[in-house]
Amino acid sequence: MYSSNFQPEASLRWKRVQSVLQSINADAVLLNTNANLYYSSGRIFNGYTYIPSEGEAIYFVRRPIGLKGENVHYIHKPEQIPALLTEIGLPLPRKLAIEWDASHGDFTRLCAVFPDAEITNGSAVMRKVRSVKTDYELGLLHESAVKHAEVYHRIESVYHNGMTDIELQIEIERLLRLHGNLGLFRINGQSMEIFMGNVICGDNADTPTPYDFAMGGAGLSCSIPVGCNGSLIRPGMAVMVDMCGNFTGYMTDMTRVYSVGELPDLAHRAHQCSIDIHRAVSQMGKPSVKAADLYNLAISIAKEAGLENYFMGHTQKAGFIGHGVGIEVNEAPVLAPRSKDILEGNQVIALEPKFVIPHVGAVGIEDTYMVTPEGMKAITNAPVEIVSLS
Amino acid sequence: MYSSNFQPEASLRWKRVQSVLQSINADAVLLNTNANLYYSSGRIFNGYTYIPSEGEAIYFVRRPIGLKGENVHYIHKPEQIPALLTEIGLPLPRKLAIEWDASHGDFTRLCAVFPDAEITNGSAVMRKVRSVKTDYELGLLHESAVKHAEVYHRIESVYHNGMTDIELQIEIERLLRLHGNLGLFRINGQSMEIFMGNVICGDNADTPTPYDFAMGGAGLSCSIPVGCNGSLIRPGMAVMVDMCGNFTGYMTDMTRVYSVGELPDLAHRAHQCSIDIHRAVSQMGKPSVKAADLYNLAISIAKEAGLENYFMGHTQKAGFIGHGVGIEVNEAPVLAPRSKDILEGNQVIALEPKFVIPHVGAVGIEDTYMVTPEGMKAITNAPVEIVSLS
Numbered sequence: 001m002y003s004s005n006f007q008p009e010a011s012l013r014w015k016r017v018q019s020v021l022q023s024i025n026a027d028a029v030l031l032n033t034n035a036n037l038y039y040s041s042g043r044i045f046n047g048y049t050y051i052p053s054e055g056e057a058i059y060f061v062r063r064p065i066g067l068k069g070e071n072v073h074y075i076h077k078p079e080q081i082p083a084l085l086t087e088i089g090l091p092l093p094r095k096l097a098i099e100w101d102a103s104h105g106d107f108t109r110l111c112a113v114f115p116d117a118e119i120t121n122g123s124a125v126m127r128k129v130r131s132v133k134t135d136y137e138l139g140l141l142h143e144s145a146v147k148h149a150e151v152y153h154r155i156e157s158v159y160h161n162g163m164t165d166i167e168l169q170i171e172i173e174r175l176l177r178l179h180g181n182l183g184l185f186r187i188n189g190q191s192m193e194i195f196m197g198n199v200i201c202g203d204n205a206d207t208p209t210p211y212d213f214a215m216g217g218a219g220l221s222c223s224i225p226v227g228c229n230g231s232l233i234r235p236g237m238a239v240m241v242d243m244c245g246n247f248t249g250y251m252t253d254m255t256r257v258y259s260v261g262e263l264p265d266l267a268h269r270a271h272q273c274s275i276d277i278h279r280a281v282s283q284m285g286k287p288s289v290k291a292a293d294l295y296n297l298a299i300s301i302a303k304e305a306g307l308e309n310y311f312m313g314h315t316q317k318a319g320f321i322g323h324g325v326g327i328e329v330n331e332a333p334v335l336a337p338r339s340k341d342i343l344e345g346n347q348v349i350a351l352e353p354k355f356v357i358p359h360v361g362a363v364g365i366e367d368t369y370m371v372t373p374e375g376m377k378a379i380t381n382a383p384v385e386i387v388s389l390s
Numbered sequence: 391m392y393s394s395n396f397q398p399e400a401s402l403r404w405k406r407v408q409s410v411l412q413s414i415n416a417d418a419v420l421l422n423t424n425a426n427l428y429y430s431s432g433r434i435f436n437g438y439t440y441i442p443s444e445g446e447a448i449y450f451v452r453r454p455i456g457l458k459g460e461n462v463h464y465i466h467k468p469e470q471i472p473a474l475l476t477e478i479g480l481p482l483p484r485k486l487a488i489e490w491d492a493s494h495g496d497f498t499r500l501c502a503v504f505p506d507a508e509i510t511n512g513s514a515v516m517r518k519v520r521s522v523k524t525d526y527e528l529g530l531l532h533e534s535a536v537k538h539a540e541v542y543h544r545i546e547s548v549y550h551n552g553m554t555d556i557e558l559q560i561e562i563e564r565l566l567r568l569h570g571n572l573g574l575f576r577i578n579g580q581s582m583e584i585f586m587g588n589v590i591c592g593d594n595a596d597t598p599t600p601y602d603f604a605m606g607g608a609g610l611s612c613s614i615p616v617g618c619n620g621s622l623i624r625p626g627m628a629v630m631v632d633m634c635g636n637f638t639g640y641m642t643d644m645t646r647v648y649s650v651g652e653l654p655d656l657a658h659r660a661h662q663c664s665i666d667i668h669r670a671v672s673q674m675g676k677p678s679v680k681a682a683d684l685y686n687l688a689i690s691i692a693k694e695a696g697l698e699n700y701f702m703g704h705t706q707k708a709g710f711i712g713h714g715v716g717i718e719v720n721e722a723p724v725l726a727p728r729s730k731d732i733l734e735g736n737q738v739i740a741l742e743p744k745f746v747i748p749h750v751g752a753v754g755i756e757d758t759y760m761v762t763p764e765g766m767k768a769i770t771n772a773p774v775e776i777v778s779l780s
Contacts, residue, residue, distance in 0.1 A: 002612075033580055043612035046581060046600040064598035064606075064615075065706050100495040103579065105513070107494035123495070170567045177560040183585035184614050189493065190423055190580075191436060195573030208454035210436040216454075222392075222433035223639025223717075224574050225454075249613025316455050327613075 001059055001069035002042045009136045010042060014057045016129045021053040027093035028052045029122045030081075030110060033102050035186060035327045036126050038249065048078060052090060060084070078113050097122035101188060131324050131332035133346050138370060138379075140248040141326070141348055145368060145379040148245035148252045151175045152382050155241060155258065159389045165228035165239070166220065169199035172243055185244045186251070186328045197243030198227040205240065205362040208316035212330075214352050215242060215362055216316065235261025235390065238361030240354070244329070245368075245380070253325050253350035254380040255366030260390045267363050268386070270355035273305045274364030275384050277353040281322075281335075282369055282376035285349070291333040291341040295321050298335075298353050307355060314356040322351040325368060347371040348379070391449055391459035392432045399526045400432060404447045406519045411443040417483035418442045419512045420471075420500060423492050425576060425717045426516050428639065438468060442480060450474070468503050487512035491578060521714050521722035523736050528760060528769075530638040531716070531738055535758060535769040538635035538642045541565045542772050545631060545648065549779045555618035555629070556610065559589035562633055575634045576641065576718045587633030588617040595630065595752035598706035602720075604742050605632060605752055606706065625651025625780065628751030630744070634719070635758075635770070643715050643740035644770040645756030650780045657753050658776070660745035663695045664754030665774050667743040671712075671725075672759055672766035675739070681723040681731040685711050688725075688743050697745060704746040712741040715758060737761045738769070 002010060017040070021029060031040055031049040040049040040057055047061040060075045061067050073084050082092055094117060098110050101123040111119055133141065151172070158171035173196050177183065185194055192211050200217040207218040209226040219225040233239055238257055245252035257271060277298045285294055298321045302311040312318045320339075324331035325348055333341030333349065343349075349371065354364035365384050369376035392400060407430070411419060421430055421439040430439040430447055437451040450465045451457055463474050472482055484507060488500050491513040501509055523531065541562070548561035563586050567573065575584055582601050590607040597608040599616040609615040623629055628647055635642035647661060667688045675684055688711045692701040702708045710729075714721030715738055723731030723739065739761065744754035755774050759766035 034583060038613055044583075044600050044615055046602070063600045063602075063706070066598060100498075101493050103491050104494045104497035105490040105511075108490075121495075166567075170564060173567065174560055174564050177556075177563065180610075182611050182614055184583060186583075193424060193434075193574060193576075208456060210434050210453045212436070212453075220570070221572050221639055223428055224572055225434055249611055316453070 001067050001072050006042045009134065010057070012134055013040060014051050017051050017125065018053050020125050020128055021051070021097065024120060024125070026053065026095045026097045026120055026125070029097035029125055031099060031122065031126070032106060032110070033099050035188065036099065038327055039126070039130055047075065048081065050081065050085070052093075058085070058088065078110060081113060093117050095120060097125050099123045099126070127332050130326060131347050132344050133326060133348050133370070137250060137326065138346065138348070140250040141252060141368070142379055144245045144247040144250055145252045145381070147179045147181070147247045148254050148380055149382045151179050152241070152254065152256055156387060156389060159258070161390070163233050165199050165201050165204065165231050165233060168233065168239070169228050172199065172241065176243060180247050181244070182246050182249070184246055186246070188328045188330050192330070193224060194226055195224070199239065199241050199243070200228060201233050201239040201361050202231055202237040203359055204229045204231050205356045206315050206358055212318070214312060214318040214320070214354055215240065216313065233260055236263065236360065238263055238267055238357070238363050238386070239389070240362040242366060250326055251329055252368040252380050253329060253352070253366055254368060254382070255352060255354070255364070256382060257363050257365065257386045258389045259386050263360060263386065264357070267357045267360045269305065270307050270310055270357060271363040271386055273302060273307050274353045274355065277301050278351060278365065278367065281351055282378070285343055285369070285371055285376035286373060287343055287345045287371060289343045291335045291339040291343060292337055295335045295337050295339065302353070310355040310357055312354060314358060321353050322349050324348060325350045343371050345371055345373060349376060351376070391457050391462050396432045399524065400447070402524055403430060404441050407441050407515065408443050410515050410518055411441070411487065414510060414515070416443060416485045416487045416510055416515070419487035419515055421489060421512065421516070422496060422500070423489050425578065426489065428717055429516070429520055437465065438471065440471065440475070442483075448475070448478065468500060471503055483507050485510060487515050489513045489516070517722050520716060521737050522734050523716060523738050523760070527640060527716065528736065528738070530640040531642060531758070532769055534635045534637040534640055535642045535771070537569045537571070537637045538644050539770055539772045541569050542631070542644065542646055546777060546779060549648070551780065553623050555589050555591050555594065555621045555623060558623065558629070559618050562589065562631065566633060570637050571634070572636050572639070574636055576636070578718045578720050582720070583614060584616055585614070589629065589631050589633070590618060591623050591629040591751050592621055592627040593749055594619045594621050595746050596705050596748055602708070604702060604708040604710070604744055605630065606703065623650055626653065626750065628653055628657055628747070628753050628776070629779070630752040632756060640716055641719055642758040642770050643719060643742070643756055644758060644772070645742060645744070645754070646772060647753050647755065647776045648779045649776050653750060653776065654747070657747045657750045659695065660697050660700055660747060661753040661776055663692060663697050664743045664745065667691050668741060668755065668757065671741055672768070675733055675759070675761055675766035676763060677733055677735045677761060679733045681725045681729040681733060682727055685725045685727050685729065692743070700745040700747055702744060704748060711743050712739050714738060715740045733761050735761055735763065739766065741766070
């Protein structure tokens with residue numbers, strides 16, 4: 001299933017899952033979404049991971065053929081799982097966690113496979129477990145972060161006068177791919193879709209989107225109305241670059257701002273306010289701190305600077321200033337006013353206090369941090385100032 | 391909600407949905423996945439489309455702000471829908487179709503909004519409706535097809551000696567984007583993930599993947615194990631290019647093969663067999679023909695040519711030779727041995743009889759067709775021969 005040097009990591013992850021299962025008196029979790037199959041095995045396969053509340057995980061695999069390992073069992077359909085568990089010597093679960101984030105069709109089928117089990121929400125179990133990263137995962141996030149920053153350093157080199165936002169984005173996409181970006185932007189839930197990220201400039205930043213991203217943009221098509229819209233990048237515009245950092249299966253999130261010509265003072269003040277919010281929130285962001293308190297701190301700083309009207313959007317506002325990130329870009333915790341999340345050590349959080357200045361564009365930075373007892377430490381490291389392209 | 395010139399198209403689509411709803415005695419369908427929101431309104435929004443079995447569709451919108459139109463109602467949460475229906479003067483549905491392809495969480499929430507309704511599978515309704523394209527949709531598919539073919543014509547111009555498969559793919563991705571490709575590869579279901587498509591060469595074509603795509607490849611990471619793996623493109627290798635044609639929100643699917651140096655006779659014979667299968671299947675593929683019969687025809691031609699061992703994969707085989715395509719890449723009908731689908735006029739089908747030749751790579755072509763009374767007519771048009779890159 002995986003190489004032998006991944007075995008200790010796999011065991012560590014099962015144990016974390018088991019600790020949560022035991023706390024809700026569940027006997028097992030049965031996973032079938034790609035993000036959780038990847039988490040539980042270190043690779044994507046077509047099938048199911050069964051993690052009992054004690055002992056080793058069992059992998060029921062449909063495809064690809066040829067996976068080897070002690071706990072790998074090939075199946076054609078999930079209805080074979082109960083008999084195989086019995087054969088292995090495991091009792092059938094009385095209380096079983098199944099992923100609510102899977103399709104209703106898949107969920108219903110798995111429920112029918114275990115007709116006598118009480119069913120509970122496996123997505124909630126995994127969301128909790130995955131929000132705190134292992135050292136191995138932090139290593140992959142750091143690796144993504146280094147490459148992410150390397151690409152951002154080169155953005156100036158691909159810009160030329162007279163470019164449109166989409167032309168610049170295409171060159172950044174190519175840089176990302178040449179540096180090893182896998183392209184895929186994993187997002188939990190089906191309502192959010194985006195290609196590799198966003199480059200938005202000028203008034204397009206103020207166009208509302210249907211998606212729950214921090215920034216807007218009309219997009220190039222009604223079929224994916226977000227991000228660049230073909231605007232010519234002109235003097236006086238801020239160009240916000242928020243592209244996906246998936247170099248390792250673990251994604252970093254990072255935003256920097258570029259300018260052409262002079263930006264008005266308001267844009268510079270708002271950008272500085274974003275930097276100030278980063279400093280304050282990252283100092284306060286320690287284990288046991290409420291995520292909602294970090295949101296409120298950010299809002300209060302924006303208000304005090306008289307910039308509330310532009311904070312987290314202007315025509316339409318985003319309802320959060322940061323979010324967990326890892327295998328997916330929208331993990332726990334969420335830094336939002338009604339969030340119930342409490343920070344824990346080794347959570348990884350993308351913080352994105354941004355401002356939309358009408359007729360100028362979006363300013364502010366985003367960095368990905370890990371939570372430590374000393375506060376949030378940035379893992380994406382690059383200069384924070386607005387970079388002049390002209 | 392949409393421009394006035396889309397109004398007749400929207401009405402036509404509702405009527406198609408209503409015809410299926412009436413056939414199963416359902417009073418309405420409530421849609422919430424992006425693909426079906428796009429189909430029912432011509433744009434992506436965050437919210438719900440409610441289509442009663444008679445009359446006009448109602449759009450319940452959460453985001454973006456500012457959408458206008460007679461049947462647009464802003465809501466904060468789906469629990470507001472029943473009261474709004476009553477206010478509009480519509481009866482609450484006794485039998486309601488909800489999408490089984492939505493997450494179990496979303497499905498369960500919508501069921502609770504209509505506690506007295508009998509619930510049926512809305513995904514099946516929409517799959518049936520969307521398999522037959524309107525003239526408007528065919529126009530968008532043709533537009534995608536023309537651009538798709540234009541890019542393939544330019545592939546030779548971005549190849550240079552000593553490239554790896556991923557380096558070539560990155561240049562093709564850039565060409566696609568510069569020609570207006572939106573990037574997004576919409577696939578129904580969460581178990582299939584891919585970036586913009588596949589470039590596979592040499593033995594990598596014979597590496598099994600977990601995904602239900604026709605072709606394999608190890609990929610660059612365990613987090614997305616499909617497609618190119620960094621192989622150097624060397625003399626004697628076939629390079630299969632199967633990249634996504636999403637230029638309009640409607641995707642065409644198209645594969646061509648390139649070679650470096652001489653390919654063995656077996657590869658040329660298999661490529662010609664693929665062309666022969668295209669001719670035979672497209673002649674037979676008329677309304678009322680069984681999809682399974684087309685699959686069987688393809689298999690019999692491959693067998694007769696003595697190429698069965700390589701057909702649709704070698705180490706691991708795909709279980710189909712073609713599939714419907716439109717907003718998503720895996721629509722109905724499916725050309726597979728146990729498919730119950732029957733062809734209908736104006737269905738759009740990607741046909742991909744391919745062969746994997748060990749140590750050489752994958753050969754064969756894929757084209758997107760529309761079903762007509764005279765057979766399947768290709769909408770992706772480009773030379774079918776293997777193109778020499780060296």
